[in-house]
Structures are given as structure tokens and as C-alpha cells.
Amino acid sequence: MVPTGAAAASFSEVAVANPAPGETTSETLTLPLARPARSSRANARSTPNLPAEMVDYVKYAVTDLPGQYVFGPGAPTNADNTPVDNPITNAGATLGRVLFYDRKLSKNNLVACASCHQQGRGFSDAERLSIGFTGGSTGRHSMGLTNARYYGRGRYFWDERAATLEAQVLQPIQDQVEMGMTLGELIPKLQATEYYPPLFQAAFGSSEVTAERIARALAQFVRAMVSYQSKYDSGFVNGQQNFQAVFTASELRGLQLFGPGQPGQGRSVRCDRCHGSNAFIAVALHNTGLDATVTDAGAGLGRFKTPSLRNIAVRQRFMHDGRFTSLEQVIEFYNSGVQDNPNLSQLLRNQDGTVTRLNLTAQEKADLLAFLQTLTDRNFLTDPRFSDPFQ
Structure with a gap:
């Protein structure tokens, strides 16, 4: 049951049309969002509620990754941007989890990283623009963090202005709209x-709090956010594809459309050219033709980073500016709405230079949507290891 009254802002019913393997009906999940209603309290609890036995993030995100993430043509191992000097550790990711959810990281103790990156939304935000510590709006939509580690370029934010994840995680804390702190204020x-000195001691060998250690711990926690228990993943056996055993006919047709597709099984519109590998993350920046006249230059020339499509069906806003409110709108945009502009990605042009129109039928649109819904990982969206320790 979803709470009502003052507690209602903490929860949302997320309709996930994603049957489990062997099932044909969908269910509506009630997923706890990370941002509770604003109050004068820093967190629901004054101290984090951590398990007596440390969570094994290394096992989950490193040593026990399934075959489709480790070997084969779709494995994203070459895109893993984990630096040699900051591997995921259990103590480091545990500290990162506490930091991620702690509203003490904001000027007035009202906003945490998780306020804009909510677990039930694939660590994105339901709002078009996120709300900062004094009520101001961010300049762009909150990017989902699922599988953020699998991006070989290693750069972060929509415009890739952060050279590493370690650099990125400190910027919202210091942003005067988002969290409003300085590192000089935050460290003391x-x-x-x-509760922080013991956590820093466990993670780094001493209780000293430094900006570098804050960044390293937060980055470890985010890199541990690997999603691999969706219906799509159940279509692999020892890393080998066996989608016929678990997908519906519509999902199979959607997979064929998405690409790369199998010869003789119908056409493919090759969405996979941007959303490649089993992590479903692009390898480069793209101008996707949202506008004929570019109003946000992004990383230059209207190009933006592409986040993972994992858990895309539980998000409520899409694109860097959050303009679309449904996956159906996104599919229709790529079907018929891409705008011509001088810097449009060549992947969205035909050989003669004209803008690609997919000419999808109503059934093909429904099939493509059905496939995208197989990327929803219900375990990941409710996994306690990624949940709010202050609840």
C-alpha cells in the first residue's frame, strides 16, 4: 500500500510492463523513491542504518558479473572506466552509499545526491528539472546512473564537462543551485x-575526511550500480543468447527491430548503433536532432552523452532537457520527428544526406516498446544495497 498524507511524497507507483520469465502479465510495482517530502530534518534517521555484516559490493559488481557482461560480442568490459587507483571496495562503496543519501552534503541539510537520482527511477528524477536546496531548478534533466561505469570515454554529465566520475560527483555538491556547499565547508x-570517521577509517585506513576520499567513495558506489537481472538478462545462458525461451513474440520482434537483428527475421532500424553492448550505452557524443536550431550546445554542436537504456521504462522524463514524458513519445520522435540541422549525427541520416525516417507501423512501435520494457531490472530498483540507509 502506498502511504498517504505527509509520507506520500516518499513513494510512487511505477507501472512496469515487464513480465517475469515465463509470465505474460505485468504488475505494478510500488517503488520507494529516494527523495522524501522536504522537512526541517536532515534525514528520516539521524544515523545510517547499516547491516552488521558489510554488504559485498565487490561480489555483486565485480566478481559475480554474469557472462553477458564478461565475455562475448555484447560484453561491455572494454568500456569499463574504473580507474586502477579507485577500484570498487566493500568499505568504499558502503561509505559512498551513506554519502549519496546524506542530506548533510547540502548547505541546508535538505538535498542529497539521491534527491535527484532516485533508485525507483533507475537513479534518475521524475521531474523534468531537479529541484535544488533552495528550490531552484537545475539546467538539465537528471541523468540516470544505471551502468554509468560502462562508458569508455570516462567523461560525465550530459556535456561531458567532468573528465572522470571522481571529478563529477563533487560538482553538484558545490553547485549553487543544487547543493550549495563548498568543499571547505563540507570537510569539517x-x-x-x-558516523563518518569510522566509515572513512574502514574505507581508507584513517578517519581523515578529504575531498579526494569523498569523491572516491561516491564514485565506487555509483560504479557498483550495475543492472543485470532484467528479463533481457534472463535470455542469456552462460553468456549465450537464448531469447526465444523467455521473450514473447512481440518482444522478439522488438529485439529484431532494435538491432543488430538476425538475417531473415525482419528488418532492423539499428537503435543499437547508438545504444550498443549489453550495457546499452553509446560510445560517443551525438546530436540527435531534437531541434532544427540548437538552443543548448551541450558538449559543442548540440551533442550530448547518451545514458544507458537499462531501466528506461521506469523513468518519467527523457532527453537532456526532459522534454518527453513517455517512451512512446521518444519512439515517435526517432520515427518521424528528428530535425535536420548542420551537425546532426550521421547515424540519423540516409546515404543521400536526408534525415532518416523509420516509417514504423503501429505494431512495430508496440514491439519496440515491449523490448525496451524487458530492460527493467526489478531487483536492482529495490535492492537494499542501493537503498537509503537513513530510512
């Missing part, structure tokens, strides 16, 4: 918070 604040 955390050092004086009773």
Missing part, C-alpha cells in the same frame, strides 16, 4: 559527524 562538517 563531515569530520564532526559521528
Whole structure:
């Protein structure tokens, strides 16, 4: 049951049309969002509620990755941007989880990283623009963090202005709209918070709080957010594809359309050229023709980073500016709405230079949507290891 009244802002019913393997009906999941209603309290709990036995993030995100993430043509191992000097550790990711959800990282103790990156939304935001610590709006939509580690370019934000994830995680804390802190203010604040010195001791060998350690811990937690228990993943056996055993006819047709497709099984519109590998993340920046006249230059020339399509069906806003409110709108945009502009990605042009029109039928649109819904990982969206320790 979804709470009502003051607690209602903490929860949302997310309709996930994603039957489990062997099932044909969908269910509506009630997924807890990370951002509770604003109040004068820093967190629901004054201290994090951590398990007595440390969560094994290394097992989940490193040593026990399934075959489709480790070997074969779709494995994204070459795109893993984990640096040699900051591998995922259990203590580091545990500290990162606490930091990620702690509203003490904001100027007035009202906003955390998780306020804009909510687990039930694939670590994105239901709002078009996220709300900062004093009520101001961010300049762009909150990017989903699922599989963020699998991006070989290693750069972050829609415009890739952060050279590494370690650099990226510190920027919202210092942004005067988002969290409003300076590192000079944050470090002594955390050092004086009773639960942080032991966590830093466990993660880094001493209780000293530093900006570098904050960045490293947050980056470890985010890189641990690997999604691999969706219906799509159940279509692999020891890393080998066996989608016929688990997909519906519509999902199979959608997979064929998405691409690369199998010869003789119908046409493919090759969405996979941008959303490649089993992590479903692009390898480069693209101008996708949202507007004929570019109003946001992004990384230059209207180009933006492409986040993973994993858990795309539970998000409520799409694109860097959050303009679309459904996957159906996104599919229709790529079907018939791509705008010509001088810097449009060549992947969205025909050989004669004209803008590609997919000419999807109503059934093909429905099939493509059905396939995208197989990327929803219900375990990941409710996994306690990624949940709010202050609840």
C-alpha cells in the first residue's frame, strides 16, 4: 500500500510492463523513491542504518558479473572506466552509499545526491528539472546512473564537462543551485559527524575526511550500480543468447527491430548503433536532432552523452532537457520527428544526406516498446544495497 498524507511524497507507483520469465502479465510495482517530502530534518534517521555484516559490493559488481557482461560480442568490459587507483571496495562503496543519501552534503541539510537520482527511477528524477536546496531548478534533466561505469570515454554529465566520475560527483555538491556547499565547508562538517570517521577509517585506513576520499567513495558506489537481472538478462545462458525461451513474440520482434537483428527475421532500424553492448550505452557524443536550431550546445554542436537504456521504462522524463514524458513519445520522435540541422549525427541520416525516417507501423512501435520494457531490472530498483540507509 502506498502511504498517504505527509509520507506520500516518499513513494510512487511505477507501472512496469515487464513480465517475469515465463509470465505474460505485468504488475505494478510500488517503488520507494529516494527523495522524501522536504522537512526541517536532515534525514528520516539521524544515523545510517547499516547491516552488521558489510554488504559485498565487490561480489555483486565485480566478481559475480554474469557472462553477458564478461565475455562475448555484447560484453561491455572494454568500456569499463574504473580507474586502477579507485577500484570498487566493500568499505568504499558502503561509505559512498551513506554519502549519496546524506542530506548533510547540502548547505541546508535538505538535498542529497539521491534527491535527484532516485533508485525507483533507475537513479534518475521524475521531474523534468531537479529541484535544488533552495528550490531552484537545475539546467538539465537528471541523468540516470544505471551502468554509468560502462562508458569508455570516462567523461560525465550530459556535456561531458567532468573528465572522470571522481571529478563529477563533487560538482553538484558545490553547485549553487543544487547543493550549495563548498568543499571547505563540507570537510569539517563531515569530520564532526559521528558516523563518518569510522566509515572513512574502514574505507581508507584513517578517519581523515578529504575531498579526494569523498569523491572516491561516491564514485565506487555509483560504479557498483550495475543492472543485470532484467528479463533481457534472463535470455542469456552462460553468456549465450537464448531469447526465444523467455521473450514473447512481440518482444522478439522488438529485439529484431532494435538491432543488430538476425538475417531473415525482419528488418532492423539499428537503435543499437547508438545504444550498443549489453550495457546499452553509446560510445560517443551525438546530436540527435531534437531541434532544427540548437538552443543548448551541450558538449559543442548540440551533442550530448547518451545514458544507458537499462531501466528506461521506469523513468518519467527523457532527453537532456526532459522534454518527453513517455517512451512512446521518444519512439515517435526517432520515427518521424528528428530535425535536420548542420551537425546532426550521421547515424540519423540516409546515404543521400536526408534525415532518416523509420516509417514504423503501429505494431512495430508496440514491439519496440515491449523490448525496451524487458530492460527493467526489478531487483536492482529495490535492492537494499542501493537503498537509503537513513530510512
